[in-house]
Amino acid sequence: MAExxxxxxxxxxxxxxxxxxxxxxxxxxxxAVRKEFGSVCAVxxxxxxxxxxxxxxxxxxxxxxxxxxxxLIAGFERPTSGRIELAGREVTALPAARRDVHTVFxxxxxxxxxxxxxxxxxxxxxxGVRKSERLARAREALRTVRLDDHGPRxxxxxxxxxxxxxxxxxxxxxxxxxxxxDEPLGALDLQLRQEMQRELQRIQRATGVTFLLVxxxxxxxxxLSDRLAVLDRGRIAQTGPPLEIYERPATAFVxxxxxxxxxxxxxxxxxxxxxxxxxxxxxxxxRIAAPDGxxxxxxxxxxxxxxxxxxxxxxxAHLRCVVRLDGGDDRLTALRLxxxxxxxxxxxxxxxxxxxxxxxxxxxxx
Amino acid sequence: xxxxxxEPGARARLAALLAPPLLWLILAYLGSLAVLxxxxxxxxxxxxxxVVHSFTADNFRExxxxxxxxxxxxxxxxxxxxxxxxxxxLALPMAFFMAWVATGRLRRALLVAVLTPLWAGYLVKxxxxxxxxxxxxxxxxVLAPLGLHGPGYGTTAVVIVLAYLWLPYMILPLHAALxxxxxxxxxxxxxxxxxxxxxxxxxxAPAVRPALLAGSVFTxxxxxxxxxxxxxxxxxxxxxxxxxxxxxxxxxxLAAALSAVPVVLVVCYLAxxxxxxxxxxx
Numbered sequence: 001m002a003e004x005x006x007x008x009x010x011x012x013x014x015x016x017x018x019x020x021x022x023x024x025x026x027x028x029x030x031x032a033v034r035k036e037f038g039s040v041c042a043v044x045x046x047x048x049x050x051x052x053x054x055x056x057x058x059x060x061x062x063x064x065x066x067x068x069x070x071x072l073i074a075g076f077e078r079p080t081s082g083r084i085e086l087a088g089r090e091v092t093a094l095p096a097a098r099r100d101v102h103t104v105f106x107x108x109x110x111x112x113x114x115x116x117x118x119x120x121x122x123x124x125x126x127x128g129v130r131k132s133e134r135l136a137r138a139r140e141a142l143r144t145v146r147l148d149d150h151g152p153r154x155x156x157x158x159x160x161x162x163x164x165x166x167x168x169x170x171x172x173x174x175x176x177x178x179x180x181x182d183e184p185l186g187a188l189d190l191q192l193r194q195e196m197q198r199e200l201q202r203i204q205r206a207t208g209v210t211f212l213l214v215x216x217x218x219x220x221x222x223x224l225s226d227r228l229a230v231l232d233r234g235r236i237a238q239t240g241p242p243l244e245i246y247e248r249p250a251t252a253f254v255x256x257x258x259x260x261x262x263x264x265x266x267x268x269x270x271x272x273x274x275x276x277x278x279x280x281x282x283x284x285x286x287r288i289a290a291p292d293g294x295x296x297x298x299x300x301x302x303x304x305x306x307x308x309x310x311x312x313x314x315x316x317a318h319l320r321c322v323v324r325l326d327g328g329d330d331r332l333t334a335l336r337l338x339x340x341x342x343x344x345x346x347x348x349x350x351x352x353x354x355x356x357x358x359x360x361x362x363x364x365x366x
Numbered sequence: 367x368x369x370x371x372x373e374p375g376a377r378a379r380l381a382a383l384l385a386p387p388l389l390w391l392i393l394a395y396l397g398s399l400a401v402l403x404x405x406x407x408x409x410x411x412x413x414x415x416x417v418v419h420s421f422t423a424d425n426f427r428e429x430x431x432x433x434x435x436x437x438x439x440x441x442x443x444x445x446x447x448x449x450x451x452x453x454x455x456l457a458l459p460m461a462f463f464m465a466w467v468a469t470g471r472l473r474r475a476l477l478v479a480v481l482t483p484l485w486a487g488y489l490v491k492x493x494x495x496x497x498x499x500x501x502x503x504x505x506x507x508v509l510a511p512l513g514l515h516g517p518g519y520g521t522t523a524v525v526i527v528l529a530y531l532w533l534p535y536m537i538l539p540l541h542a543a544l545x546x547x548x549x550x551x552x553x554x555x556x557x558x559x560x561x562x563x564x565x566x567x568x569x570x571a572p573a574v575r576p577a578l579l580a581g582s583v584f585t586x587x588x589x590x591x592x593x594x595x596x597x598x599x600x601x602x603x604x605x606x607x608x609x610x611x612x613x614x615x616x617x618x619x620l621a622a623a624l625s626a627v628p629v630v631l632v633v634c635y636l637a638x639x640x641x642x643x644x645x646x647x648x
Contacts, residue, residue, distance in 0.1 A: 076553050096556040103557045109550035113572040122568075123558040170558070 025088025027052050027178050027210040028073060033082030035068055042068040044234040046082070050178075050212060050227075055204050057213045057221040060231030061257065066214045069231070070180050073212065075099045087177050102171035103180040106187065108163045110155040110170070116142070117151035120169045127174070141169040144203060161192045165199070172207060181213045185220065197224055218258045222246065230254045246282075252364050255280040262286075262332050263364070272305065272330055278364040285360040286334035288321060289353045290345035296353045304355045307332070309348050314338070321346065323354055399629075406623035410616075417618055425623035435609075439627050442606040445525055446589035446631075452529040453536040453585045454578060461540035465547075477541075480534050488531070492598045495527045499599055519601035527595050528588075535584035543577035544570075579639045586635055590628040 028050040035043040043065045050056045058066040071077045073084060075096030084092045091099050102123070110119050118125070121138040129137075142148055145165035155163055164184060171179055181200070185193045201224055204211045215221050221228045222242040229239040230253075238250040249255035252263055265278040273279045289296040291306060298304040306326045313320040319336045332354055336346070345352060406425055409418050429435045464476050483491065496519075498504045505516035517523050547570065555565040593607025600608075606628055613621035 074553075074557060076556075096553065097559050097561055101557070103554065105550045105554060107548070107550055109548065109554035111551060111554075111569055111572075122555070122560075125568075126555075126558060126560045126564055 025052075026050055026085075027054065027087060028056075028212065029085040030069075030073075031083040031085075033069075033072060033079045033084060035065075035072060035077060036080045042234055043072065043079075046236055048229060048236060048239065050210060052087075053208050053210055055201070055211045055213070055224055055226045057215055057225040057228035058231060059215055059218060059221040059228050059258070061216055063233075064231040065234040066216075066231050067182060068234075070103075070182055070212065070214045073178070074101055074103050074180050100177040101180060102174075102176040102178075103182065104164075104167045104171050104184045106183045108155075108167040110163060110166055112155055114154075115151065116147070116153050116155065116158070116166050119155065119166055120151075120173055122170060123174045137173060138169075141173045142166075144172065144206065145169045145199070160188055161196060164188065164196060168200075168203065172203070172209065175207070176209060178210045178212060181211060183214055183216070185215075185217075193220075200224060222258070230258060232257075248362055249280055249364055252278055252280075255364055260333070264330075264361075268328075268330050271328060272325065272332070273361045274303070279361045280364050281332070281356055281361045283320065283333045283335035285356050286332060287355045288323070288334050288336060288346060289355060290343070291351055291353050293345065296355075298355055301358055302355050303358050303361075304353050305332070306351065306353055309346065309350050309352055312342075312346070312348055323352060325354075402622050402625060405619055406626055408619040408622075410619055415616065425620050426626075428620065429623055429627065435624070438604050438606055438609055441521070441604070442590060442628070443631060445521065445528065445605065446586050448525050449528045449532065449589045450582045450585040452525065453533050454582065456529070456533060457536035457540050457581065458574075458578075461537050461544055464537075464541050465544035480537050480541075484534050489594065489598075491531060492527060492595050495523070495530065496598050499523050499526075519599050521600070521603045523599040523601070524596050524603055524605070527599050528592060529585075531592075531595065532585040532588050535588070536578075536581035539577040539581045540574060543574050547573045575642070579642055583636065583639055587628075587632045590631055 026049045028048065030046050030048040033043060033046040033048075034041065046065075046069060048069075058069055060066045068077065072079050073086075075091065075094060075098075079092065082092070083090060086099060086101065111122070114122070117135065117138045120141050121129075121134045124134045124137060139148070139151060142151055145168050147162060147165050147169065150158065150162065150166075155166065158166065167184070184200075185196050188196060197220060200211070200213075213221070213224060222245075225242055227239065227241050228245060230237045230245060232251070232253045238245055238254045245254060245258055249258060249261075252265070255261045255263055260283060262281045262283060263278070264272050264281070266276075269279050270276055273281075287295070288309075296304075307323040308326070309321055310324045310331065311322040313322070317338055319338050319342070321334045321336060323332050323334060324330070325332065334354060405417070407421050407423060409420060409422050409424060410416065411418050429439075460476075460480075464473055464480075468476055499516055499519060500506075501518070503516070509516055517526070551569050551573075552565055555569045560568065591607060593605065593611045596603055596605045596608050597611075606624060610621045610624045613624060
């Protein structure tokens with residue numbers, strides 16, 4: 001092979017083409033990025049900073065532009081306008097092959113005619129690394145994803161979860177500055193998905209590589225990420241740590257998309273919360289009590305509303321109680337842990353009091 | 367689905383369903399081949415031209431030792447190889463363009479343009495080329511201002527016309543293979559640092575190779591067996607096909623022995639292609 005003849009110094013230089021980057025430079029910085037497909041604007045004025053070593057998620061429903069954003073960062077698409085920087089270097093016009101970024105595709109995109117080992121070593125083969133070193137490093141990468149003895153097999157002989165791991169190993173082989181994951185767990189069943197979520201977290205911590213995960217699964221984004229951005233129709237609606245996004249959603253869309261919520265606006269807000277504006281009250285923050293029971297009177301800083309249970313939905317670990325408030329058609333959903341048999345007061349049609357802390361009705365600015 | 371011993375009715379129905387096509391395959395298809403092979407070992411009375419049913423390998427000995435037959439066989443093989451290579455060279459960019467560049471109406475129009483000639487009669491197309499390649503044909507008319515002269519009737523004309531006739535059989539499998547190749551594979555290759563040439567070599571070529579070989583089975587075997595094109599545009603060129611055709615009335619056993627040559631060549635080619643794995647997806 002031609003690459004075997006090359007002197008070591010040069011091949012080594014090609015393995016790691018990244019310049020020494022200033023520690024402060026963020027892994028990704030997007031400035032006013034816009035992408036149009038014909039007359040459709042897929043991404044509009046995206047401003048985003050992802051720090052080195054961060055596990056960052058782009059969360060949004062299908063068609064919200066999250067995959068387009070990922071493809072812009074990978075270099076598969078060029079932005080209509082705006083600027084993309086990776087590790088402090090502008091790459092807006094750079095092709096995918098010359099960016100220090102690897103992608104794990106939703107369908108894994110493993111090369112079917114190559115063995116698992118050849119797939120994993122592909123980036124090294126392309127860079128002209130010697131065969132012996134290539135193999136050693138491919139085995140090491142396969143060990144990282146716990147597929148040590150699957151090297152000589154073909155992708156077609158592997159299960160979905162194993163292919164997923166091969167795709168990860170292939171993308172991590174030469175220590176990229178950034179790993180993009182495009183709905184990587186979408187094709188797996190629930191149990192495997194949860195297992196792979198833990199794997200992703202473990203691998204991210206072990207390697208220290210910046211991860212950018214694209215997902216429509218809010219639970220996945222909340223569980224895995226250090227920070228996330230929620231996308232709504234091509235725009236970034238909110239960026240922040242999971243808890244902040246969950247507790248203080250910036251827009252009604254974020255409040256509704258990340259978790260479920262009781263969203264109140266206009267006259268309903270005045271009636272229920274007692275002030276004009278838009279408010280979100282998480283169902284798990286609302287307590288249900290019998291009107292005459294000892295816990296039915298509001299404590300300090302609590303607000304209480306009388307109503308009747310309209311519906312009880314059993315959702316496994318939780319019960320969702322929809323309560324119609326007295327004196328109107330306002331409905332609030334309260335979540336109750338399914339921790340034992342329901343007290344007699346909690347049944348459809350029963351009169352109850354709903355109680356929540358005033359702080360739990362968070363104002364939604366957007 | 368498995369047919370078990372406990373379902374005699376199902377077995378009988380399956381047998382009834384498969385019997386006619388199997389009978390056709392064995393009797394009409396393989397049977398006639400067997401008779402052909404058998405008759406190659408007969409001989410002809412030189413005075414009456416009657417077939418004599420005595421077993422002899424003289425025909426094969428004649429084919430293998432007579433330099434005329436050897437030349438014709440090699441020429442036929444050479445033309446089949448050249449036609450196959452020419453078709454591959456023409457079909458690859460065409461299939462690439464149809465699968466990856468052209469979209470919507472242009473792609474459909476190209477597909478129709480490739481398919482339509484398949485429905486036109488073989489003789490019509492061959493005679494159309496005869497007219498074009500003739501002394502006062504369009505080929506010479508176009509080349510004349512450049513100071514050039516067309517190939518006229520002969521081996522070159524045979525190659526051109528055969529390459530034209532079998533081109534769709536090469537384009538269609540290539541187009542299908544390229545269309546099936548997921549765009550993500552190309553992106554993954556680029557994503558991992560590969561340039562265009564590397565991606566073509568490492569990702570596209572392995573995906574296209576089986577289709578290329580499958581297409582070449584058509585172009586190669588159809589070229590080996592052709593005998594009309596050479597009669598129409600071949601001038602004095604002799605190929606196995608038309609030698610066989612002319613011997614059928616004179617010396618049937620010799621013609622049968624001659625026709626074993628392309629059969630053997632095609633079988634060898636298929637075996638080689640099979641080893642390369644191109645028939646796995648058929």
